[in-house]
Amino acid sequence: MSPAIKKRCKKKPIIVCHPKGKKKKRHPHKKHVCIKCPPLNGQELLRGLGGAIAEAGPQGLAGALGPQGLTGLVGAIGALGPEGLAGALGPQGAAGLAGAIGALGPQGLAGALGTQGVAGLVGAIGSLGPEGLAGALGPQGLAGLAGAIGAAGVTGLTGATGPAGPAGPAGPAGPTGGVLGFADFFALMPPDNAATVAPNTDVSFPQDGPISGTAITRLNASSFNLAAIGTYQVLFQVNVNEAGQLLLTLNGADLAYTVVGRATGTSQIVGMALVQTTVINSVLTVRNPAGNAAALTITPLAGGTRSDSAHLVIMQIA
Structure with a gap:
């Protein structure tokens, strides 16, 4: 037995259970019993193997490699660990390509009529349109006032006296003519x-x-x-x-x-x-x-x- 194992398996007083159920304390110098040692950890196991090899003498030839054992059963998935801290926000990725324009949706209901906006500025005066057709000829105006009476002409030569005609009947007196x-x-x-x-x-x-x-x-x-x-x-x-x-x-x-x-x-x-x-x-x-x-x-x-x-x-x- 390796020293490590010996150290772990010390002689201790034990209690032996008799068939009749009575308990009796025994001292180790009277009876030595080695109790079951607790399982070794990895380092102790390696030290123990090393000691055993040293006691066993020179190492023999390696034996042939045995067949691979069956794959052990997959252990149960352990409990989910605590959530880690959130990592730093990575850089923003490049903008994706614009998607195709979707089909035109149905026309929505007409909104309420908004308030009338302020009047716009007066536009520039447009160019002169083409001349319209000539209107119908208007009625003739009133006759103008009579012009001033001209000067009297030169008196002509006196003609020869003609023979006297028969006297006619007297006519009615006419209105006075000329300038009064x-x-x-x-x-x-x-x-x-x-x-x-x-x-x-x-x-x-x-x-x-x-x-x-x-x-x-x-x-x-x-x-x-x-x-x-x-x-x-x-x-x-x-x-x-x-x-x-x-x-x-x-x-x-x-x-x-x-x-x-x-x-x-x-x-x-x-x-x-x-x-x-x-x-x-x-x-x-x-x-x-x-x-x-x-x-x-x-x-x-x-x-x-x-x-x-x-x-x-x-x-x-x-």
């Missing part, structure tokens, strides 16, 4: 109309031209009397420096249909109209209308060295 009366009133610049003509002020025509009878006469430098009830043709022309307007008044009231004017200071203001009176001794004037901004300056020496004339011509035609 006329008058021309004028101003020279300079010296007449020295001051400007303010709005709601009459132009002066202080000098008399040809006049027939007493149907049309002067009341003062800017007012003229129409004695008979009838129709009068009135013409006037005035040179002024400013853009402006002129009209006729009858008995102090503006005759709106007689307004004439110009937008620039490069031409005369010329007017022509028919005026009907309903009472005797009606008063006629030429006026710078009320409400206009500019006072009018009657132009002196217009276009030359001679005094420039402004005229008011009145003819009774009915």
Whole structure:
């Protein structure tokens, strides 16, 4: 027996069980019994084998290799050990390829109408469209006013007296024809109309031209009397420096249909109209209308060295 085994199997007092069940202590010097030794661990087993080999003498030849024994049964799987600590997070892998686009799903229900957005900026004005078709020809306008009566022609030679014919029956008296009366009133610049003509002020025509009878006469430098009830043709022309307007008044009231004017200071203001009176001794004037901004300056020496004339011509035609 190896020393290691001997050391493990010491003589000890033992208890021997007699058949009758009595227990009796025995001392080791009286009886030596070797109790069953506990199993050796790996190192003790190797030391023991080494000692036994040393005691046994020289090693003999190795015997032939015996047949391999049967594979032992697989042991039961042991209990699952505790979970280890989580390892560090590895680097992010490369992005995978994009998958194919899936089929279009069914249309969803229409959402509620959102609030109206703010108005967008006004877009640029588009290009001019093509010219439209010409419209239908409008109705013919009213006939213009009759022009002024021309001067009388030269009297022809007196023809030879023919034989007297038989007297015819007397016919009814016809209406009086031609101009029933006329008058021309004028101003020279300079010296007449020295001051400007303010709005709601009459132009002066202080000098008399040809006049027939007493149907049309002067009341003062800017007012003229129409004695008979009838129709009068009135013409006037005035040179002024400013853009402006002129009209006729009858008995102090503006005759709106007689307004004439110009937008620039490069031409005369010329007017022509028919005026009907309903009472005797009606008063006629030429006026710078009320409400206009500019006072009018009657132009002196217009276009030359001679005094420039402004005229008011009145003819009774009915």
